[in-house]
Amino acid sequence: MLKIILGTQNEHKIYEMNLISKPYGIEFEMPDTKNKAFNPIENGETFEENSYIKAHAAYECGGGELYLADDSGLCVDYLDGAPGIKSARFADTAEHRIEKLLDVMKEAKNPHERTAHFECHLVLLDNKGNVLNKTKGVCKGEIAFEKKGSNGFGYDPVFIVEKLNKTMAELTEDEKNLHSHRGKALSDMLVWLKHNYL
Numbered sequence: 001m002l003k004i005i006l007g008t009q010n011e012h013k014i015y016e017m018n019l020i021s022k023p024y025g026i027e028f029e030m031p032d033t034k035n036k037a038f039n040p041i042e043n044g045e046t047f048e049e050n051s052y053i054k055a056h057a058a059y060e061c062g063g064g065e066l067y068l069a070d071d072s073g074l075c076v077d078y079l080d081g082a083p084g085i086k087s088a089r090f091a092d093t094a095e096h097r098i099e100k101l102l103d104v105m106k107e108a109k110n111p112h113e114r115t116a117h118f119e120c121h122l123v124l125l126d127n128k129g130n131v132l133n134k135t136k137g138v139c140k141g142e143i144a145f146e147k148k149g150s151n152g153f154g155y156d157p158v159f160i161v162e163k164l165n166k167t168m169a170e171l172t173e174d175e176k177n178l179h180s181h182r183g184k185a186l187s188d189m190l191v192w193l194k195h196n197y198l
Contacts, residue, residue: 002026002198004124007058007069009038012153017186020177024190025198028068031061047071047085048134051123059129066127066197068189072120072181074155076101076143078108087155098147098158105143114143118159118168120181122189133192137184139168152176 006014006028017028031038040057044050054069073087083090083101091097108114118139124132140162147157149169156168161179168176177183 002066002193003064004028004066004068005031005058005061005064007031007038007040007054007056007067010153013070013182016173016177016182019173020183020186021190024194026190026193029064031058032063033061036061042071042085044071044085047073047119047121048123048136050085051121051134052131055123055125056129059125059127064127066132067125067129068122070120070122070182070185072118074101074116074118074159076105076114076116078105078113078115078143094154098155101143101155101158102146108143111142116141116143116159118155118181120185122185124189124193133189133196135185135188135192137181137186137188139179139181139184141168 002025004026009030014028014030021028038057038061040054042050042053044053050071051069055067058069059067073084075081075084091100105114120137122135126132141160144158144160144167148167149157151171152169159168161168
């Protein structure tokens, strides 16, 4: 089993990604913070830059052979791509972020005005801090008028996945892993690891 340090402190993200990676013989673990705190300053201007910042912060904590991080966010066309890289900082809690999004979208009455996509970028570093590979995943859809579903996290309850007519939070774990932006980016990364590293 190849263990990769994942630059996050989100246990749900670790759980989701491990569901996808286990068949490949890969397991993700959180950074070891006994000697150094994992506290990346996400001041990049793109998802990819923030992914690198988080992966490098995990690398600085040490203890692994490989280090991976993702940065992802919700890009709403009606809001000119916002909240984008500031998705996690759109408001102070997940509940408030959803409330704020629905509020600023209330004048967009038609579904075609509410198009959006989730975007995820992954950056993989080796044990010297060098970039080994980068992948990207996109999931298209639209913003719902109200919350539906209880799975997932973040904006999942108000993001209707294109062609499925369900919010991300209404999907099963298997459905989400197949259709989500993170699932797509991770699958491409796992295939690369299988052919180039394992």
